[in-house]
Amino acid sequence: MSNLSIFKQQSTAVAGREVSELSKALADSGGGSTTRRITMAKGVFRRIVNGKEAGRVKDGFLNAIIINALPKVSRQFYASSYDPDAAPTLPDCWSNLGDVPDAKASNPQGVSCATCPQNIEGSGNNGKGRACRFNRRIAVVLENDMSGDIYQFSIPAKSLFGKGVGNTHPFESYIKFLPANGESIDRIVTQISFDENETADVLKFTPVRHLTEEEIDVVEVAQQSPDCKRVIQLTVAQQDGVAKLPSSNLPRLKPVVAEEPEDPIEEPVVKRAKKADASPTAPKANFADVVNAWSDN
Numbered sequence: 001m002s003n004l005s006i007f008k009q010q011s012t013a014v015a016g017r018e019v020s021e022l023s024k025a026l027a028d029s030g031g032g033s034t035t036r037r038i039t040m041a042k043g044v045f046r047r048i049v050n051g052k053e054a055g056r057v058k059d060g061f062l063n064a065i066i067i068n069a070l071p072k073v074s075r076q077f078y079a080s081s082y083d084p085d086a087a088p089t090l091p092d093c094w095s096n097l098g099d100v101p102d103a104k105a106s107n108p109q110g111v112s113c114a115t116c117p118q119n120i121e122g123s124g125n126n127g128k129g130r131a132c133r134f135n136r137r138i139a140v141v142l143e144n145d146m147s148g149d150i151y152q153f154s155i156p157a158k159s160l161f162g163k164g165v166g167n168t169h170p171f172e173s174y175i176k177f178l179p180a181n182g183e184s185i186d187r188i189v190t191q192i193s194f195d196e197n198e199t200a201d202v203l204k205f206t207p208v209r210h211l212t213e214e215e216i217d218v219v220e221v222a223q224q225s226p227d228c229k230r231v232i233q234l235t236v237a238q239q240d241g242v243a244k245l246p247s248s249n250l251p252r253l254k255p256v257v258a259e260e261p262e263d264p265i266e267e268p269v270v271k272r273a274k275k276a277d278a279s280p281t282a283p284k285a286n287f288a289d290v291v292n293a294w295s296d297n
Contacts, residue, residue, distance in 0.1 A: 037152035037231070038062065038140065040201055043194050047151070061193035063143035063208060066185050067150070067219055068228045070137060072097045073160060073172070076235060077109055077118050077132040081125065093118070093132070094235055133157050136171055137232045141222055143189050146214070148222040152231035153192075159203035167206055174205040186219055187211050 039046045045057035077093040092107040101108035109132070110116030117123060118132040125131075134157035139150050155171050162170040169177050178185050189208040194201060211219065222228055 035152075036149055037154075038064075040194075040203065043201065045192075061191050063189050063191050064140040064151075064153075065143065065188070065211065065215070065219055066138050066140055066190055067223050068139035068186075068232055069175075070096055070232050072099075073134050073136050074098055075113055075119075075132050076135055079107065091235055096233060098134070134160060136160055137234075139228050139231045141219060143208075146218055148218045148225075150222055150225060150227045150231060152234070155203065156201070158198075158200060164204075168204050169206075171203070171205055178207065183207065186223070187216065 035050055037048050039048055043060065045062045046053050047055040075095045075098045076091045078089075079092045090104075090106065093101050093105045093109045095101055095113050098113050100112050101110070109118045113119055113132070116132060119130055121130060122128070123131040136155040138153050138155065140153050141148055141150060159170055160172050162173065164170065164173045164177060167177070174190075175185060178188070188210055191206045191208050192203055193206070195204045
């Protein structure tokens with residue numbers, strides 16, 4: 001069992017057993033698919049199932065296996081300030097790959113993320129930071145959860161960038177550190193913990209151990225599941241089944257066909273870069289190959 005627990009008193013008497021057929025049948029009796037994600041706030045991890053809290057971490061860290069992630073950092077923009085008492089809505093604008101607004105966005109803020117006014121430093125609240133936030137959505141399986149249930153986990157911007165110390169890193173540094181040391185991100189247990197040196201919720205990532213052969217089998221089955229791809233493509237609101245559109249005061253931009261820039265835009269800072277040589281289309285790679293490709297970038 002994972003360290004995300006629902007019990008006040010812990011016991012190892014039935015640890016490792018799968019959920020019974022009765023529990024599965026009762027859980028599915030309401031119809032519809034099950035959505036799962038992990039949230040983090042004020043130093044606490046919570047397990048959310050079908051939009052409701054189903055357990056929380058007790059140890060201040062989360063051990064998980066990262067089984068999928070989008071190849072680039074995503075972006076998300078809300079025109080209105082966060083209100084915990086308001087009904088959740090979809091973002092005004094978002095981009096899974098951080099390049100152009102998603103076709104489903106109800107209020108796109110530009111024709112490209114690189115030239116978007118919400119991507120300018122100082123466009124955020126009180127003139128600080130960017131109004132459009134970076135995030136990285138990953139798919140995880142909890143350590144010792146042999147059912148292979150897949151959870152969405154959205155890593156916020158403050159936990160993405162920066163330099164690591166030893167074997168502990170922010171996420172973008174972590175995914176380069178592992179292959180540089182001959183390890184695959186989906187073949188190890190990763191500890192996700194809160195940085196004790198930060199006052200805000202900032203995460204750090206540390207390798208714990210290699211997977212057992214049995215765990216590798218669970219991961220490989222999970223990676224073939226449609227959920228493995230779905231959870232990284234949906235925003236948090238979409239994952240929870242939110243369909244309400246934002247009531248934004250910002251005008252909706254008219255569709256504009258943007259000309260291709262002469263030079264590609266380098267992320268995450270908006271600036272011109274030299275043209276890269278074209279390369280032939282590569283064959284479809286597995287997730288470990290994609291992570292290795294990230295490290296080369």
